[in-house]
Structure formats: C-alpha cells, structure tokens
Amino acid sequence: MNKAKKLYCRTFQTGLKIALPFLPYRKPEVIGSVKTIPDILKKRKCSHALIITDTGIRNLGLTKRLENVLTKDGIPFCIYDKTVANPTTANVAEALEMYLSNGCDAIIGFGGGSSMDCAKAVGARIAKPKQSLAKMKGILKIHKKLPLLIAIPTTAGTGSETTLAAVITDAETRHKYAINDFPLIPRYAVLDPKVTLSLPPFITATTGMDALTHAVEAYIGKSTTYGTRKDALLAVKLIFENIDKAYTNGSDIDARRNMLHASFYAGCAFTKSYVGYIHAVAHSLGGEYNVPHGLANAILLPFVLEAYGPCIHKKLHHLAVAAGISAKDTPYDAAAGEFIEAIKAMKKRFDIGDTVKEIQEADIPKLSHYADKEANPLYPVPVLMDAEDLEQFYVTLMDSDESVTI
Numbered sequence: 001m002n003k004a005k006k007l008y009c010r011t012f013q014t015g016l017k018i019a020l021p022f023l024p025y026r027k028p029e030v031i032g033s034v035k036t037i038p039d040i041l042k043k044r045k046c047s048h049a050l051i052i053t054d055t056g057i058r059n060l061g062l063t064k065r066l067e068n069v070l071t072k073d074g075i076p077f078c079i080y081d082k083t084v085a086n087p088t089t090a091n092v093a094e095a096l097e098m099y100l101s102n103g104c105d106a107i108i109g110f111g112g113g114s115s116m117d118c119a120k121a122v123g124a125r126i127a128k129p130k131q132s133l134a135k136m137k138g139i140l141k142i143h144k145k146l147p148l149l150i151a152i153p154t155t156a157g158t159g160s161e162t163t164l165a166a167v168i169t170d171a172e173t174r175h176k177y178a179i180n181d182f183p184l185i186p187r188y189a190v191l192d193p194k195v196t197l198s199l200p201p202f203i204t205a206t207t208g209m210d211a212l213t214h215a216v217e218a219y220i221g222k223s224t225t226y227g228t229r230k231d232a233l234l235a236v237k238l239i240f241e242n243i244d245k246a247y248t249n250g251s252d253i254d255a256r257r258n259m260l261h262a263s264f265y266a267g268c269a270f271t272k273s274y275v276g277y278i279h280a281v282a283h284s285l286g287g288e289y290n291v292p293h294g295l296a297n298a299i300l301l302p303f304v305l306e307a308y309g310p311c312i313h314k315k316l317h318h319l320a321v322a323a324g325i326s327a328k329d330t331p332y333d334a335a336a337g338e339f340i341e342a343i344k345a346m347k348k349r350f351d352i353g354d355t356v357k358e359i360q361e362a363d364i365p366k367l368s369h370y371a372d373k374e375a376n377p378l379y380p381v382p383v384l385m386d387a388e389d390l391e392q393f394y395v396t397l398m399d400s401d402e403s404v405t406i
Helices: 003-022 034-043 055-059 064-072 089-101 113-127 201-220 226-248 253-273 277-289 293-322 332-349 361-375 387-398
Strands: 029-031 049-052 077-080 106-111 148-153 165-169 176-180 188-190
Touching: 029 034, 034 064, 034 148, 034 188, 049 064, 049 089, 049 113, 064 077, 077 089, 089 113, 089 165, 106 113, 113 148, 113 165, 113 176, 165 277, 176 277, 176 361, 201 226, 201 253, 201 277, 201 293, 201 332, 226 253, 226 293, 226 332, 277 293, 277 361, 277 387, 293 332, 293 387, 361 387
Parallel strands: 029 188, 049 077, 049 106, 106 148, 148 188
Antiparallel strands: 165 176
C-alpha cells in the first residue's frame, strides 16, 4: 500500500477511535429463553410479528417452540423462511412484502447470521422505505429507529445478535456489502441453548470458529478499548473451553450455553473494535461463491495471523494465555506460534481444510478489489494491505500448504 493511502487509512481510523466514547453504542438486553418473547411483545404493544428464518432451520423444527409460545399467548405471527446463506436483496424484498402485507409491527430474526442480517435489513427498509439497501451501504446511513427487533441465534458464532452490521449480497451482481448503523443493534438477544441442540457438528465447528475470528480480529486491531479487550479475552477463553465439547456432544447444554455467550461477547468486542482482512476476504468469497462465512473465516484465520507477523505477537500471547494454551512467562513469539498452531489443530479436528476449491484465478483481481474496498479505510488492522497484497490470500487458498508472507 502506498504511503498516501496508508496515511488516509490511519487518519480515518484514528478519528473513529477518538469518537468511539461519544457514539451511541448499546448492548442488547439478554434473554435466556424464547418463552419470554410474548411478554416482550406485549410490553412493547406489538400485535403481529414477522419471524425471519431459513428453510433448514424450519425443517429441523427449531422454530416450533417459538411458534407454540406465540400461539399460546394469542400473538399473531407469520414466517418468512426463504433466507439463503449470504442473504440477498431479493430475500429482503420478499420478507419486507410479507411484513407490510400482514400488518406486522415487530421482527424476530431466528437462525444464524444470515437470518439475523436479513431481519436487520428488512428493519432498515421499513425505517427508510424510499431508500435502497445499496444506498445504505457503509456506515451511519440509517439514523432512524427500526421496528422492535429481536434476535434469536441458533448458531454460536456470528454475533449478529449484538452488532450494528447487516451483510447483504446484491442478488444480481453478487457483490456483498455491509450496512453499519446503531439502529441495527437488536433490542433483545435471546441466548437460548435449546435452539442450538440440533446444530450439526460441522456447523457447530465453523460457526464457533467464526466467533473465535471475531474475538481475535477485534483484539489484535488498533481500535480496542478496555471493554472490548475484556470481552474478546473472555470469548476466546469460553471457545477454547467449550467448542470441542459442543462439537463431540451436541446435547451438552452447558457447552452450548457457553458457546452462545462466547459468540455474544465476541460480537460485543468487534462491534466497537471492528474486524480485519480475514472478514473482508471471507465476505468476498461468500458473495461470489456462496462459501459459508464461518467456514471461510476458519480457513483463513491462521494464514492471515501469520501474514501480520511479529507486530501482533504480544497480543496473540495474551490470547494464548486466556485460552489456556500458553503460560504467562512464555515469550511473545513462542506463545503466538502456539496460538496459531492450536487454531490449525482445531481445524484438523473439525475436518476444516486449507483451500476453497471454488476460487477461479481470473476472479482474484475482482475479489481482492472487493476486500480492499470493504476493509480500507474502516478496519483498524495491525498491518495495512491493499488489493494487490490481498490477492496472495486467494492464491494461497486455491492450493496451499504454505502460509502467506506479506
């Protein structure tokens, strides 16, 4: 990256960091069970709820408990279940039409990050009916109150129940972009481990590593606060203590609960401190090839950490200690190596490879351009990279046994 662009990026990031204490961040109110939702809807004087989910979640019967408690309390609802992985503008338009035609006044995002992001985007369109989602791309473009938004994560990974971001894919161009504004933060986050019990092992693993990526990128970035560092360290601790238990025994409700809370803390951390190039590259892969976001993050995580080099070793040492991997007196570089190796070992245990077979060499310039445009100047990454630098990650993922060196 040239010096002028570096200066612009760091100046932009410094300005955001200075403004951080004055911005209207808030954490959603945490609820432990879907059984409390009717009381919330009544308290808020909501008369008809739209549940946004996906076909897989509904076919597994995960929405049944929510449907039953709403029916028992006489609260009308309708369900939009066509959300796809990497939700599209078409999904948002269809769900919005259902909301309007049924006279809804509350939105419940039920599922993984895709369902919650779709729910947020529907809320944004309701708040600003005359503006397209594309016009909301970027930061602070909504600034209007959304309808009541409740998030019920069925995976412990995306952290979308805590964040001010909705990531949407243009149905025509396949370009994936983020909408970021404070009204998108859900009012309530329902961390109910019972809705995660049916989650298959591989999805448990990839979504758990998604949460790990959130915590790690938030912690190693240059815009951390005492609170985000604390949340990130706690998330990493909980993930390393519980992800294998949840993977091998999906009915371990304590492990499931701890993973939900880890995802929540990681979400709180990156909402304020942002993510980095792992997410930017992963989003481009999701948009172009529909690679599941958690899987893309898991594949990329050790490669990008190695590429950042010694400048993050001290912070990786802190994460390694929190994870129980390294002792406090371990040298920074050794602990950093142990942390990265632990991530690689985790990937092997979960049968997560090092490649993305869908990548086409001809697509790499376009993909790296998308990643560069998303990340710079917003993400306060440890080492700045431009589109040309980022191309090396895609090449690595095409067929790689070697880490990337920038």
